[in-house]
Amino acid sequence: MKMQSNEVPEWCTIFRTAADHVDWLYGELKEGRLRQGWGASGFALLTDDQRVDKEEWAAAYESEWGESPSPQRFAILSRMLEIKCGDIVIVPKMPEWNQFTVGRVSDRYWFDPDNLDDLRHIVPVDPGSLRTFDYQADDYAYMVSGLFSRANHRPAISFCYGAEHVAAANKLLEGQSNLEAEDPIKLSQSPLDNAFKEAAKCLLDQVVTWEGRRFEEAVRQAFRDQGYKVKVHPHYDGQGGDADILVSPPARHGLFQPEEIAVQVKCKQGIDVHDKEAVEQIVKWARSQASSAVKYVISSASGFTDDARESADENDVVLIGGLQTMCFLLGIPERYRSDWERPETARDE
Numbered sequence: 001m002k003m004q005s006n007e008v009p010e011w012c013t014i015f016r017t018a019a020d021h022v023d024w025l026y027g028e029l030k031e032g033r034l035r036q037g038w039g040a041s042g043f044a045l046l047t048d049d050q051r052v053d054k055e056e057w058a059a060a061y062e063s064e065w066g067e068s069p070s071p072q073r074f075a076i077l078s079r080m081l082e083i084k085c086g087d088i089v090i091v092p093k094m095p096e097w098n099q100f101t102v103g104r105v106s107d108r109y110w111f112d113p114d115n116l117d118d119l120r121h122i123v124p125v126d127p128g129s130l131r132t133f134d135y136q137a138d139d140y141a142y143m144v145s146g147l148f149s150r151a152n153h154r155p156a157i158s159f160c161y162g163a164e165h166v167a168a169a170n171k172l173l174e175g176q177s178n179l180e181a182e183d184p185i186k187l188s189q190s191p192l193d194n195a196f197k198e199a200a201k202c203l204l205d206q207v208v209t210w211e212g213r214r215f216e217e218a219v220r221q222a223f224r225d226q227g228y229k230v231k232v233h234p235h236y237d238g239q240g241g242d243a244d245i246l247v248s249p250p251a252r253h254g255l256f257q258p259e260e261i262a263v264q265v266k267c268k269q270g271i272d273v274h275d276k277e278a279v280e281q282i283v284k285w286a287r288s289q290a291s292s293a294v295k296y297v298i299s300s301a302s303g304f305t306d307d308a309r310e311s312a313d314e315n316d317v318v319l320i321g322g323l324q325t326m327c328f329l330l331g332i333p334e335r336y337r338s339d340w341e342r343p344e345t346a347r348d349e
Contacts, residue, residue, distance in 0.1 A: 011087070011159045011161045012090055012160050013083055014147060014158045017037065018119065032124055034122065034123045035120070036121040037121075038077060039118055039119050040065075045057070070314070076155045082159075086104060102173060103129045103130040104173060105125055196335040196336075199326075201326070204302075216244055219245065219265050241288045242281040243264060260291070262295050265299070266299040266300070267299075268300055269301070270301065271301050272301055275299070275305055275307075278297045280311065294318065296317065297317060
């Protein structure tokens with residue numbers, strides 16, 4: 001049933017999609033088709049309007065790509081089945097890396113039968129509802145874009161139940177895309193953002209002189225200072241797996257708040273060409289321990305290689321580095337802005 005214009009939805013959906021097909025995906029979105037990956041032939045979530053069994057879906061995945069999917073992959077994708085007509089969807093880095101597009105869902109999920117290699121999962125969106133904004137276009141855009149760097153909104157599909165954020169997204173839909181006008185928030189917010197950015201850069205200049213053990217202890221202490229419980233556990237599994245830190249959040253709230261977070265810590269300068277190994281270590285550890293913890297790599301590096309990002313995406317590992325890590329160490333993780341830094345070239349250290 002169509003949502004009435006005076007209704008505010010209970011949640012909004014953060015919908016991350018493939019970064020290497022942005023132009024095509026944006027064209028599809030403007031035609032009303034919001035597409036998601038891990039959608040090769042046979043990967044539909046529904047068959048004759050019935051939910052596909054997890055084991056059946058995993059078997060199709062393994063048959064197509066020769067490996068088993070990560071345990072969370074099916075659960076994350078299945079969230080599309082919960083999205084209903086009238087819901088708000090927010091697509092980060094669409095169509096540009098420092099912009100996002102917000103729209104309203106027009107129908108239920110469906111699976112594209114066309115002969116595509118991937119990206120067949122579709123959530124229909126009303127093209128007329130689409131609005132695109134710079135991350136700091138106004139107060140509402142600033143509030144919504146702040147969700148993108150938060151841990152519980154890093155998966156491909158996640159739900160935000162925060163009333164203020166949902167209301168802000170709804171306000172954006174009521175207005176017009178604002179990409180060329182003067183950004184009102186910069187008059188008051190930009191100096192404050194610059195102050196936090198400079199503080200993060202100053203700390204980074206210090207951290208690059210540290211030894212790995214000191215950096216790891218700083219990360220551990222930052223978790224403690226922000227209310228996390230740091231657990232004692234064996235770090236190594238004897239098979240190449242490693243988790244430096246295992247923590248539990250200060251309080252569980254929200255449907256997808258994790259019970260545990262496993263962290264691999266790396267003290268690096270610039271971008272380490274071998275950073276994919278950190279992803280592999282935390283993945284191997286989780287498998288050997290049969291752990292369902294959310295997996296993180298927290299690095300002092302200013303960015304990550306494409307190999308590391310691809311491996312992290314395939315294995316549901318969250319990558320945190322550079323100034324975002326510094327904001328975490330300073331106790332101001334929510335102040336980090338993804339438009340502070342652009343990717344740089346990997347170096348062999």
